[in-house]
Every structure is written in C-alpha cells, then in structure tokens.
Amino acid sequence: MENISLKEVQAAVHKFVQERNWETPPEDIVVHMLEEFGEVARNVLKLKNYGGKHTDKEPINMEEELADVLYCLVKLANATNVDISQAFVDKMEKNRQRFPVKN
Numbered sequence: 001m002e003n004i005s006l007k008e009v010q011a012a013v014h015k016f017v018q019e020r021n022w023e024t025p026p027e028d029i030v031v032h033m034l035e036e037f038g039e040v041a042r043n044v045l046k047l048k049n050y051g052g053k054h055t056d057k058e059p060i061n062m063e064e065e066l067a068d069v070l071y072c073l074v075k076l077a078n079a080t081n082v083d084i085s086q087a088f089v090d091k092m093e094k095n096r097q098r099f100p101v102k103n
C-alpha cells in the first residue's frame with residue numbers, strides 16, 4: 001500500500017477487520033482508541049522530555065502510534081456507518097464558514 005486516499009484507508013480497514021472477524025462494538029473501539037491515543041501522548045511527552053525522564057533506550061515511534069489512532073478512528077467510522085472522508089469534507093466546510101479568514 002502506498003499513498004492512499006482516506007476512502008481507500010476506510011476500505012482497507014474494513015477488509016482487514018472482516019478478514020479476521022475482528023468486528024467489535026463501538027464502545028470497545030473507543031476504549032482501544034483511547035489506549036492508542038495514550039501511546040501518542042507518551043511519545044509527545046518523550047519528545048519534549050517531559051519531566052526529564054526520557055532516555056535513549058525508549059524509542060519514539062510517532063508514525064506507528066498515529067497510524068494506530070487512525071486505524072481505530074476509521075474502524076469506529078465503519079462500525080457506525082460513517083463515511084469519514086465525506087464527514088471530514090463536510091465538517092471542514094462548516095469550519096470555513098464558521099471561522100472565516102480575516103484579512
């Protein structure tokens with residue numbers, strides 16, 4: 001898989017989940033997403049050496065953890081019948097109207 005659209009990401013997650021019978025209720029997906037988001041937060045704190053406790057032995061892998069969050073978000077969209085690509089386009093249009101650029 002190379003650079004793919006968000007629609008293709010959603011289809012890929014759907015296929016991945018279906019092939020493994022990994023369908024789970026939305027509430028379980030939310031819990032999983034929060035776990036993954038916690039891993040992103042830990043990486044951010046490591047990047048900032050928050051608390052001065054980060055050592056070189058602790059790897060930082062933002063790419064992998066952000067991908068995990070995206071996987072969960074898209075899996076949740078699938079489980080709740082949301083076209084996440086269209087939802088994003090629609091929401092950004094609302095945001096543009098709500099927060100116009102000031103010149």
Ligand SMILES: [Mg+2]
Nearest residue numbers: 036039065068
């Ligand atoms: Mg992870």
